[in-house]
Amino acid sequence: MTKLSVNINKFATLRNSRGGNNPDVVKAAIDAQQFGADGITLHPRPDERHIRYDDVRQIKKIITTELNIEGNCDEQKFIDLVLEIKPNQVTLVPDNQDQLTSDHGWDTIKHKNYLTEKISVFKKSGIRVSIFVDPILEMIEGAAIVGADRIELYTEAFAKEFAAGEKQKAVEPYLKAAQLSKQLGLGLNAGHDLDLSNLKFLKQTITWLDEVSIGHALICDSLYLGFENSIQLYKRALQ
Numbered sequence: 727m728t729k730l731s732v733n734i735n736k737f738a739t740l741r742n743s744r745g746g747n748n749p750d751v752v753k754a755a756i757d758a759q760q761f762g763a764d765g766i767t768l769h770p771r772p773d774e775r776h777i778r779y780d781d782v783r784q785i786k787k788i789i790t791t792e793l794n795i796e797g798n799c800d801e802q803k804f805i806d807l808v809l810e811i812k813p814n815q816v817t818l819v820p821d822n823q824d825q826l827t828s829d830h831g832w833d834t835i836k837h838k839n840y841l842t843e844k845i846s847v848f849k850k851s852g853i854r855v856s857i858f859v860d861p862i863l864e865m866i867e868g869a870a871i872v873g874a875d876r877i878e879l880y881t882e883a884f885a886k887e888f889a890a891g892e893k894q895k896a897v898e899p900y901l902k903a904a905q906l907s908k909q910l911g912l913g914l915n916a917g918h919d920l921d922l923s924n925l926k927f928l929k930q931t932i933t934w935l936d937e938v939s940i941g942h943a944l945i946c947d948s949l950y951l952g953f954e955n956s957i958q959l960y961k962r963a964l965q
């Protein structure tokens with residue numbers, strides 16, 4: 727089974743655009759769970775421009791499904807939050823402070839010592855660690871060396887080529903990366919730009935995916951189809 731972790735940051739973006747508490751992100755997390763999400767993903771950024779650190783605390787208190795916190799482990803504030811909350815999983819991304827969204831994976835060779843140290847801090851606390859990587863075989867080997875439990879394949883390139891009609895070419899590097907991660911005993915997540923057009927094909931090609939983390943497209947679809955319906959459609963694409 728491939729788990730669907732719903733990234734609800736966009737609820738916070740909408741809320742923050744007007745002040746107040748509409749939409750309520752805590753309610754969004756409860757609803758996502760009730761509508762069938764297997765997990766909730768939160769990505770607090772240092773400037774708290776969407777999910778705030780305190781949202782993470784509130785959401786952790788009420789959800790029973792898996793919690794995945796994504797973020798940049800360069801920030802001590804982020805590390806402290808994750809160690810306090812103890813989510814099921816932390817996904818480490820090499821984002822810069824002011825980045826609009828994650829746009830590259832880790833260089834696991836260049837940052838070998840850094841990642842080894844950071845990952846061990848979370849693992850000592852019993853938190854599963856996933857690291858965001860491009861589908862480059864050396865980076866996957868490096869992920870195993872630095873001690874990650876899982877990798878999250880950065881799927882933007884797949885989504886772009888898929889949309890251009892090059893389905894098989896789009897998925898090929900991801901399939902090779904997924905096969906290697908399996909050989910190395912790494913769990914496998916995927917995320918970024920996954921949507922209702924490309925998700926089913928990805929899942930059918932890489933059947934052993936553990937989890938996908940989806941935000942933007944699912945929330946956009948919810949505007950037209952409703953949140954519950956959208957979650958159900960994404961779940962169906964993963965069957």
Ligand code: PXP
Nearest residue numbers: 819828917918919939940941942
């Ligand atoms: N995975 C990571 C590491 C991300 O940074 C994001 C975006 O916040 C996602 C997955 C989800 O991407 P999308 O919003 O395009 O579904």
